[in-house]
Amino acid sequence: MTAPGYGLNRFLAAAHPSATYKVMDRVATRRASGAQVISLCAGEPDFDTPEHVLDAGIAAIRAGHTRYTQVAGLRALREAIAAKFHRENGLNVDWRETLVCNGGKQVIFNALAATLNEGDEVIVPAPYWVSYPEMVQLCGAKPVVVSCGANSGFKLTPHALEAAISGRTRWLILNSPSNPTGAVYSREELQALAEVLLAHPDVLVLSDDIYEHLIFDGIEFFTIAQVEPRLRERVLTMNGVSKAYAMTGWRIGFGTGPGWLIDSMEKLQGQQTSGASSISQHAALAALTGPQDFIQRSRIAFKRRRDLVVEQLNLAPGLHCEMPQGAFYVFASCEGLLGKTTAAGTRLTGDEDVVNAMLDEAGVAAVHGSAFGLGPYIRIAYALDDASLRQACEAIQGFCQGLV
CATH class of the missing domain: 3.90.1150.10 (Aspartate Aminotransferase, domain 1)
Known part of the structure; x- marks a missing residue:
């Protein structure tokens, strides 16, 4: 129609x-x-969803935590998010450098919408999560899809990254573990990509780590800002509670990045959805700070x-x-x-x-x-x-x- x-x-x-x-x-x-x-x-x-998280959500309702929160999220939750990034990813994050959104998808969209203009390009390794190129296009920019087949383990290589970068490149999107392939980037593979990115200081990196805890066979998880600290000031690291804690319907995602980017994303969210559900934020706080078994x-x-x-x-x-x-x-x-x-x-x-x-x-x-x-x-x-x-x-x- x-x-x-x-x-x-x-x-x-x-x-x-x-x-x-x-x-x-x-x-x-x-x-x-x-x-x-x-x-x-x-x-x-x-x-x-784990029982203690359910209990925290119910307790939040009973306690009257049913009103608006700050756009960027409850301070207690943002502090817990900063502690999570430090504890699990080795990132020294101040709570002010975090943002709570209505799911991980909004974290990604906010970042792209806050930074992209017509003519900008975003490198999207394929296979990709279906929403990446569509989000880029909705922001008026161009997704530059780089095919990464089975011969490379469905992962982006440094050579392919270098070939895809142009004067218009604004972002690279990385997703590990990957949806749809389950591929995981090793420390060495991320470091090799980082070496290419260091030579292109205008390229931002969006690291989608939402499947971080679903990793098998003794493989260790790494995120690119952890592997190469020199990239920290141009990396947005996205995560959330949906996959790790079976909380998809609670709609809580979060991210950390440079202050200028987080501030811009908060400004956008303030005119879009405002803060995430207050009840869900209290439940997410329990997820991040409670038992992890x-x-x-x-x-x-x-x-x-x-x-x-x-x-x-x-x-x-x-x-x-x-x-x-x-x-x-x-x-x-x-x-x-x-x-x-x-x-x-x-x-x-x-x-x-x-x-x-x-x-x-x-x-x-x-x-x-x-x-x-x-x-x-x-x-x-x-x-x-x-x-x-x-x-x-x-x-x-x-x-x-x-x-x-």
Whole structure:
């Protein structure tokens, strides 16, 4: 449907809706019609929020903490965020250099909207989270997508970064562990990228660390401002409570960066949403300062699920996936399915055909890799109980075996 004569903002008109939410809408429609669907498309843990965090939210309501907070967030929460960055990431952060937002997505959008002008460029390694290039475009700038295939572990190399930088480059976006691939940058890989960035002092870095605590096999997490302190004054480090503490619906993200950037983001937020939910902020404070054993328990469960899904998907003819190092996604190549026809007569010409047919014919929902900037792949979110994951994998195997 087109807008009436008033028209739309031209940057919004050129943007695309989230592919993940489009699949989720299809799942909801099919379930409403009575179909049985196992959804492997949503990027959120299936665990309940820890009990002490729930209690803190309820206590905040009972105590009357139901009014506006400061735009940048409660001081106690900002102090806890600063302590988290120091404790877990080795960043000496003053609480004034932090900002609390309505989810991690708003942290990213605020930073881009506060700094980008028409003609600016943002380097976005692909595969990427679906919202990165759309946010850049909504701000009137140009996403410069750099393809990072399986041969580089789905990670940006120093050579590719250097080649992508131009006189118009304003930001580089880094996401580790990655959505959708689960790839994790090592200290050495981040240092090599930092060496390139040091030669380009006008390029800012947005480090999306939201999956920081979902990392496996004894691999250590590093963030670029920690690895190279000389970049600290031009790095925005973003994180939040959604993935680590199963708090997606509470909508609390946060970031730290140079004072001028945090001040600008706060100014923008003050004219946009104001502060985040007061109740959610009190719950997030409890998450950051209370018992941390939930993180280890969920990591153990996700590793078990990862191992199960990778093993089972690699038994499906035409699918192939490497072992992801973090997050809760498997990025499986479906190149071996293309050119084949499903049992219902659908010819598979691309990865979007694959996920659509899997939903329609096998009752399993995934997201096509081309929506993340690299096809032909499918993204499977294994944030679901073991029995459902096994059932979904068996349905996918049956779907693949039925192709001709």
